[in-house]
Amino acid sequence: xxxDEREIVSHRPEPSPGVLYIVGTPIGNLRDLxxxxxxxxxxxxxxxxxxxxxxxxxxxxxxxxxxxxxxYKHNTEKRLPQLLKKLEAKESIALISDAGMxxxxxxxxxxxxxxxxxxxxxxxxxxxCAAITALVSxxxxxxxxxFEGFLxxxxxxxxxxxxxxxxxxxxxxxYESPNKLIKxxxxxxxxxxxxxxxxxxxxLTKRFEEQIGPxxxxxxxxxxxxxxxxxxxxxxxxxxxxxxxAINHDELLNSMKQLTNNGLSINQAAKIISNDTNYSxxxxxxxxxxxxxxxx
Ligand code: SAM
Numbered sequence: 611x612x613x614d615e616r617e618i619v620s621h622r623p624e625p626s627p628g629v630l631y632i633v634g635t636p637i638g639n640l641r642d643l644x645x646x647x648x649x650x651x652x653x654x655x656x657x658x659x660x661x662x663x664x665x666x667x668x669x670x671x672x673x674x675x676x677x678x679x680x681x682y683k684h685n686t687e688k689r690l691p692q693l694l695k696k697l698e699a700k701e702s703i704a705l706i707s708d709a710g711m712x713x714x715x716x717x718x719x720x721x722x723x724x725x726x727x728x729x730x731x732x733x734x735x736x737x738x739c740a741a742i743t744a745l746v747s748x749x750x751x752x753x754x755x756x757f758e759g760f761l762x763x764x765x766x767x768x769x770x771x772x773x774x775x776x777x778x779x780x781x782x783x784x785y786e787s788p789n790k791l792i793k794x795x796x797x798x799x800x801x802x803x804x805x806x807x808x809x810x811x812x813x814l815t816k817r818f819e820e821q822i823g824p825x826x827x828x829x830x831x832x833x834x835x836x837x838x839x840x841x842x843x844x845x846x847x848x849x850x851x852x853x854x855x856a857i858n859h860d861e862l863l864n865s866m867k868q869l870t871n872n873g874l875s876i877n878q879a880a881k882i883i884s885n886d887t888n889y890s891x892x893x894x895x896x897x898x899x900x901x902x903x904x905x906x
Contacts, residue, residue: 634737807847
């Protein structure tokens with residue numbers, strides 16, 4: 611028996627009835643669809659996907675004849691009971707997203723959770739994921755990282771998340787659309803400083819794939835000269851170790867207070883503490899203002 615045969619017989623037949631399969635699909639290069647994923651998609655009875663037209667066209671072209679059922683953000687609640695009913699009827703279902711791993715920045719996780727809660731088996735057939743592909747191509751630390759996905763659009767929540775990201779020691783991964791990339795880079799520039807390491811992955815796995823960095827300042831000037839077009843994943847280096855790691859927010863505020871009591875403006879105080887601690891000036895300025903607003 612050669613290796614291929616051993617590999618195949620060591621696994622149970624796929625698909626099994628009443629199982630939900632989470633199937634990773636390419637993020638650009640169609641040759642990244644694994645043989646296992648392709649074989650399964652050709653055999654399941656239903657494929658739940660975000661955009662039936664987009665995925666349907668491609669999958670039909672490779673010989674997939676399953677039923678396609680749309681499953682996206684705005685019809686999730688309606689679809690969940692329908693999909694569970696199919697599992698109850700011993701149908702096999704594959705969940706795919708427009709690209710990459712379902713469940714990452716799409717409604718996939720809700721279906722997985724509902725299926726598991728109702729006692730159905732869930733099996734993942736792994737494939738490409740933009741976040742992980744960008745991370746491992748970035749050269750930034752991969753030992754510990756956090757995934758932020760798309761940042762909130764609402765200003766108050768966004769500000770809070772940006773502040774958290776600016777203090778995060780681990781590498782952060784962010785998804786952003788091309789038309790909002792410069793706004794995000796400006797925000798990161800202000801809160802993290804222009805020297806923070808960054809790698810922006812553009813068009814991963816595609817013909818015009820490129821990495822832009824190595825700092826926020828340089829990435830920003832690159833995109834101010836060249837309009838962002840395509841798909842982007844941002845990998846941001848973690849916050850540098852502060853010179854005094856024991857410093858917490860209260861201690862920072864106390865130091866700021868001492869300086870402002872001596873007649874300096876919040877802006878001047880933030881600049882001095884920023885030099886001493888590596889916290890960004892903008893972060894310190896906002897910390898002091900948030901505290902003042904809470905107190906008043
Ligand atoms: N579930 C997918 C995954 O994790 O691979 C991501 C889906 S999310 C709705 C789409 C976002 O992923 C895009 O806006 C972009 O930020 C990122 N992305 C997807 N494909 C990409 C590519 N080829 N190059 C860079 N980023 C990509």
